[in-house]
Amino acid sequence: MTNTHPVPGTETRDFPVTRPDSCPFDPDAAYARLRADEPVSLVRCPAGMDAWLVSRYQDIRSVLSDPRLSSRAAGSNHMLPSYDGRDPLPGFMIQLDGEEHTRLRRLMMREFTVRRVEALRPHIQKITDERVDAMLAGTSADLVRDFALPIPSRVICEMLGVPYADHLAFQRDSEVLMGFEADEATRDAAARRLEDYLGELVERRLVEPRDDMLSRLISRADETGRPLTVQELATLGVLTLAAGHESTASMIALSVAVLFRNPERMAALRAAPASIETAVEELLRYLSVIQFGLLRYATEDLTVGGTEVKAGEWLVAALPSGNRDESVFPGPDTVDLERRAPTHLAFGFGPHQCIGQQLARVEMQVALATLLRRLPGLRPARPLVQADFKLNDIVHGLRSMPVVW
Template sequence: MTLAPDPFRSATHGKRHSAYTVLNDRGPVHLMHRTRSRSTWLITGYDEARASLTDPRLVKGGGGANIFGHRLDPALLAATRTEMLSSDPPNHTRLRKLVSGAFTMRRIDLLAPRIQQVVDGLLDALVDVESADLVTTFAYPLPMTVICDLLGIPEERRADFRTWSAQIIDPAVVGFEVFAEAATDLVGYVRELIATKRAQPADDLLSAVIAVRDGSDQLSEDELTSLVILLLVAGHETTVNFIANATFALLTHPEQLAVLRAEPARIPAAVEELLRFDGPLQIATQRVATETFELGGVTISAGDVVLTGLLAANRDTSHLPGADVLDVTRTPTPHLAFGHGIHHCLGAPLARLEARIALSSLITRFPDLRLATPADDLPVGDAVLINALTALQVATRPAPAS
C-alpha cells in the first residue's frame, strides 16, 4: 500500500473517517499501489465516485477479476461468483431480471411483522441487563435471523452461516486459505439446501428463485449457489454494520437522538442521513478499466483496478457542505451507501425496513441508552470492503449520580 493515511487498517472509528477527510482534501482520486502491469486507484470524491459506478469503461469482469479469483478452483469460483454483483451486461441484466421476479417488494413488506417480533424478542432480553455489546446481542442476530428466515435456513445451521459469512466478506483480510475453506464449506451446504428445497418447496425466497422462470430461462446451479451466498453476505453483514454504526452515531450525537425521540416520524428520513453519514461499506466491489481515460485529474489506464470509496464520497464536503456533520433533519440527499446504477443493492428496501424498525424500537424501549465505553476507544478492524465496529458496549440504565 502506498496510500497514506490508510483507512483500511485497524483503528478507532473516528480515525477512519479522518483518514478519508485528509484524502479528500488532497483530491478525488488516489493511487493505492502500482505494479508493472497495472495500478490500483481509490476514488473518494462524490461526483467521481457516482460517475464511476455507471461508467461503461469500468467493468466487473466476472468473478475471476476479484482477489483470489485466479487461485480458486474453477468449480468453486463458478459456484461463488456467478452472480449479479460480479457480472456485466448482458448477463447482469438477465440475472437481475430473474432474481427480481422472486425478490419482490411484496415479499419484503410482508416481513415487517416478523422483523418487529424478532426486534422485540432481542430487546426483551436486554431489559434486565445493565450493559451489553449491542453488536452481538442485537445488530448481528436481527439481520441473520431475517435473512435465514427469508431463505428458509434451519435454525441449527445459522451459526455456521455466520462463521462462513464473516470469513468470506473480506478475503484480503482473512487470507486465501481461510477464505477458500469457508467458501468450500458454504457451497457444500448451500447445494444440500437447494436440493432439499427443490424436493420440498416451501414459502421462502430460495424456493421462489429455484422456481422462477423467464420463458425457458432459469437460474443455473452455479447461479443459485452464488445468489444464496450473495444474499447471505450482502443481506446480513451490511445490515449488521449499519445498525451498529447508526446507533453509535446517535449515541455520540445526543441532540440528534433527542430530535428522533421527540419526532419519531423523522426516522425514515434519518435512516437515509445515517446511511450517508456512516454507511456499512467502505468501497464498492472492484472494477477494471477497459480503456485509458481521465478521471478526477488522473489518468486511469486500461487494465487498472478502480475502487469506488462509498464511505468517503458520502462525506465529501465539496459536494455537500457540512457533509461531515450528522443532521437527522436534513432534507434527504442522494448517497452512495447502496451503490448506484445497475448494481444498486437489490436488498436495499429490506435493509431500510430492518433499520427503521430496529432503531425506532431501540430508542423507544431504552430512553437511557448510552455508551458504556469512551467513544474514542471503539475499534474497527482491518477491512477493505466493510465499515464495521467490532463491538459496541452500551449501558441501558441511567448513569449513576456523581
C-alpha cells in the same frame, strides 16, 4: 487482469486506510485532500495492483454506471493480501457484467420490491421486539450479539429458507470472507463450506419446495426459458445470506454508537420518531460501511474526472469519500439527522446498486426506532474509545458493544 500500465511520472500513494483517532466514523483524512487537489489519483492497493482512486461524488456515479468498467472478479478484492484474479463462480452476480449479470438480477429483483419488503415490516417489528424483550430480561447486553446481528440474520434466513438454527456456522464463515486477514486456504475453506451448505439446501428444495426465496428461484426461469443451475442457486444463496446480514448488522450497531456520541441528536430523534427515515439515510451517508469502496476494471480507454484511464487499468470508487463530498453535502463531517440531501452512495450506484437496500432500510428503521422507544436509558457500558471496530473488513462495523439501560 493486473495493472501493467503504471503512469510514468505519476506519484503512487498507498491506499488510504487510516481512520483518525479523534472519530472512528470518519474516513482517512487523505480523502478530503484528494477531493480538493487530485480527485482521480493513483494508489497502490494492498492486493498489489495500482488503481485510480476516484474520490468525488459525481465521478463515482459516472464510474459505477459506465458499462466500459467491469465488475468481473472485482468487489473489494483490491484489499486482499494478494489478488489472484480468479473468475467469479457462476451466480456470483455482484462480480458479473452485462447480460450475465442482468439475467440474475431480473430473477432476484422480484424478491426485493418495495411492496414485498413493506409486507415484511410487521414481522421485522416482531423479531425486533423479541430481541428487546430478551435484553430487558437482564440488566446488560452486547448490542451486536444480542440485537444488531440477530435481527437481519433471522430476517434473511427466513426469506431465503435457511434454518436460523445454523446461524453460528454461517456467520463465522461469512465473517472470514468479509475480512482480509485470513490466508487463502482459510478463505477458500469458508467459501466451500458455505457453497456446500447452500447447495444441499437447494437440492432439498428441488425435491420438496416451500414458500421461500430459494424455492421460488428454482421455479423461475429466465426469459429464454433457462432455469438457474444448482451451482448458480447455491452461489446466489451464499451472496444473499452474507450480504443480507453483515452490512445491515454493522449499520445498526454503528448507528447506535453514533447516537451515543451525539446524545442531543439521540434525544431529538427519540422525541420525533417520524423522522427515523431521514435519520437512517443520513446515518448511511455518514457511515458508508463499505469502507474501502468498489473496485472496477477498464475494458476500454476512457476519461474519468478529466484523467485518462487506459484499458487494463483498475479504478476504485471510494464511497466513503463521495459521501463526504462537501460540494454535495455541506458540512459533510457532521451527522445531521434532519439533513435533506441528494441520494448518498452507501448502496453504490448503477446496475449493481444494492438489491437489498429497501430491506436494509426497513430493518434499520425498525431496529433503531424500537431501541429508542423501549430502552430510554440505553447507554454504553464502557467508553466508546475501547470499542472493537472492524477496521480491516470489507464492511466497517463493531465486533461487540456492551450496553446497559
